[in-house]
Amino acid sequence: MKLLAGLILSLLFPLVLPLQAYGWQHHAGDSGGTKFSELSQITADNVDQLDIAWTYDTGETVKPGQSGGKTSFEPTPILLPPEAGGHLVFCTAFGRAIALDPATGEERWIYDPKVDRNGHSNICRGVSWWKDPRMENQAHCANRIIWGTRDRRLISVDTRTGTACAGFGQNGELQLDVKAEEAQVPGGIKTSSPVVIAGGVLMIGAAVQDFSHANAPTGKVKAFDVRTGEARWTFSSIPTDPNDPAASSWPKNPRLVSGAANAWAPMSADEELGLLYVPTSSPSPDYYGAARPGDNRYANSLVALNIATGEVAWHFQFVHHDLWDYDTPAQPVLTDIERNGKTIAAVIQVTKQGFVFAFNRLTGDPVYPIQEQPVPQGAVEGEWLSPTQPFPEESLQLLDTHITAEDAWGFTFWDEGKCRDLIGSLRSDGIFTPLSTERTLYMPSAMGGANWGGIAVDQKQQIGVVNLNNLATIGQLVPTVAGKGGETHAGVGSLLAKMEGTPYAMKMGNLGSPLGLPCNKPPWGKLVAVDLKKGEVLWESTLGSVHDMGPVTAPFEISLGSPNLGGPLIIGSGLVFIGATLDKRFRAFDLKTGEKLWTHKLPFDGNANPMTYQQGDRQYVVIATGGSYFLSKMTGRESGNTLVAFALPR
Known part of the structure; x- marks a missing residue:
């Protein structure tokens, strides 16, 4: 009998394997x-x-300056299992969901939410699939594709036909309260990352316009019933309850002077532990924080939330009182790490600083050592600075972040000399040098280090691979009249960004040679593999x-x-x-x-x-x-x- 049972299992196993091994049913x-x-x-x-x-080709090609020209085509498709239609599904910059034949690329269906194309940047990086366990598999909307749009709608459609799921919101669409979210910045909040679905709960972060206003839209994570769209809970990364332990790291009524701290990057969920892992961004204004003294927790953090309630289970802050736009940019990666003879259920977070952190995903305890280290001081009058910042051990600091004139690089002696003179003219005290009215070199730039592409992990091999930018930026705070800020764009390779509500605009440009190439030593982009067991490159x-x-x-x-x-x-x-x-x-x-x-x-x-x-x-x-x-x-x-x-x- 045991032999027969084993034979049956061996025959059934190949039928089960393709769903797990041959598909790609989540964004990552x-x-x-x-x-x-x-x-x-x-x-x-x-x-x-x-x-x-x-x-x-989606047919949505537009050029910068045209109507709807602020577009980025950055989606990762998912492959639905056969019982859900077997389509390859992705979203376009303007929020259309498209289903294709995965073998030929032929179009099967399109759902167009008809997003207003005029506005801030248009991005949609992915859609999510959900199977309703209460419904027969062939029923309409037993399998659903759900995603968010730039204008803050949640869309739920049937996977087989691409038609709306009437029981969700109003005829398959749930409009979030945009007016309340946007505050005084119309169009300043959108959705770009895939929603997360776990335990019957649909959870969504938000992308907030950078560099615009001191009181930018706030970064809330919102949860809804995945079947109906009924609201479940809201988490605000800028504490609204004075009894919240993080409230002491902000001034009173922080929403009057700050916003953002949002989760624009993809989030992750451990359904077994009942936890959602949220990477949060910098608070606004991005480069000037005199009105928001304190560490500003839960900004620039990894926050573990209870999926059922939205309550904080644990958190870790990667940047205290951010003045560099060092958002937590990438999806937290859930994997097991073998360390000192033990297997740890871990969550890995890579950062714009080029750092790799890992934590026990139940408790938040660090897997690799973390140390608070002194960082450069000296900023504009009235600014508040943290005396220290958290650093992983040196083997997990993947970039050289201190550039001097001797480090200048060029194709020729001429442009190398120009770069040497340029670097020598800048304030440059290493990573976390705060911007001031002097021209300041800061490294890495706000692109990272790592960015939203994140780290990929082979758990069996215990190897993580991450791509990094190795670029520096010249930044400067420019005094403005009555805090009105400057223009939002000042030519190719440079930026003059308004920060309304502050006495400064932020001027930023590449640390580049007259030939248009970076002044620091190459490589300016690199791929790095990390041995997760040893915690080293x-x-x-x-x-x-x-x-x-x-x-x-x-x-x-x-x-x-x-x-x-x-x-x-x-x-x-x-x-x-x-x-x-x-x-x-x-x-x-x-x-x-x-x-x-x-x-x-x-x-x-x-x-x-x-x-x-x-x-x-x-x-x-x-x-x-x-x-x-x-x-x-x-x-x-x-x-x-x-x-x-x-x-x-x-």
Whole structure:
């Protein structure tokens, strides 16, 4: 009988495996954000044969300056299981959800929420799937796609047909209270990341316009009944209750002087523990905090919330009293870490500072040592500064953050000399140097370090891989009349941002040479693997070419590293796939060694996280190409809206 039972299980197992191993049912592969797949058809031995299988263009291409031109095409699709329709589903910059045939890229359905395209930047990085356990599988809306739009609507549609789920909100749409959220900044709040669904609860963060107003919209996480849209709870990262333990780190009535501290990056959920992990951003105003003295907890933090109630279980703050726009930018990654002979259920957080932190995801206890260290002081009159900031051990500080004139770099002696003079003219005391009315070098820039692409983790190998920017910025606080601030844009490569409600505007530009390239030593973009057991770097590889960044495009790659937005994907055969760079390239690296194994040209920059799935007997790797509006604005890059699928030849 035992033999027969074992035989039956062995026959059933392959039927169960594809749902787990062959699909990609969450924005980052799973609810813990690992960006890992067990698929292994594509290997180091055959990756050189990988080629484009199909492409799909959304037809939404616009140029900066045109109506709706502030767009970024950055989604990661999900693959629905067969019982939910088997579609590949993603969202566009204007919030349309599109379902495709995963084998051919042919269109199956489109849902258009008809978002007003005129306004602040348009981004949608992903949709979420939910199966209603109370309904028969074939029933309408038994399986749903749910996502948020720029104008703060939640949309719920049937996965098979793309038609609205009438029982959710009003005919499948739930309009959040935009007027209350926006406060005095119309259009200043939107949704860009996928919603999180766990325990029957739908949870959503918000993206808030940077650099605009002192009292920007506040960063609240909101929870709803996933079936009906009925409100469950709200968490405010700027405490409204004076009895909240974090309230002492703010002035009285903090919402009168500050906002933001929002969760614009993707969140993660551990349904078994009943916890939601929320990465929060900097409070407003971003670069001047005299009116918000204190550490400003829960801003710049990882906050673990009870999924059922929204109550804080634990939190850790990565930046006290942020003055550098060092948001917590990436999805927290839930994985097991083997450390000192023990297996720890951990959550990993990478930061714009280029730091790697990890915590016990139940208790918040650090997995690797963290130390408060003294940081540079000296800011504008009236500013409040934290005397220390938290640092992980040196092996998990992935960037060199102190640049001196001796570190200047150039293609020639001439531009190196220009860079040396430029760096020597700037205030530069290392990471966490506060901005002042002097021109100040701060490193890394507000792009990071790490950004929303985050870290990918192979739990079996105990390796995490993250892409980093290695770039510095010149910043300066510019006095303004009556706190009206300045213009929001001042030419390619520079920014003059208003901070209304403060006596300053923020002027920012690249630390660049007359040739248009960075003044610090390359690589300016890199891919780093971390040994999670040891808590140290396993390897580093240059990521990207600058052949398309200078005043003249070179006919060959110049592998000095590129600014990057987007993230990595790890597959079971030990390959790491990544786009992200400003050179229209998609690359594969060896997970164990960091060796670059494959490069393919893309239609546009691939500023998105790739994903993978198996359809029939073929493994596909898919990436959205179209570029980032933020990078296009700063560098003049071309934009587009094309999804590209790669596979081995038949």
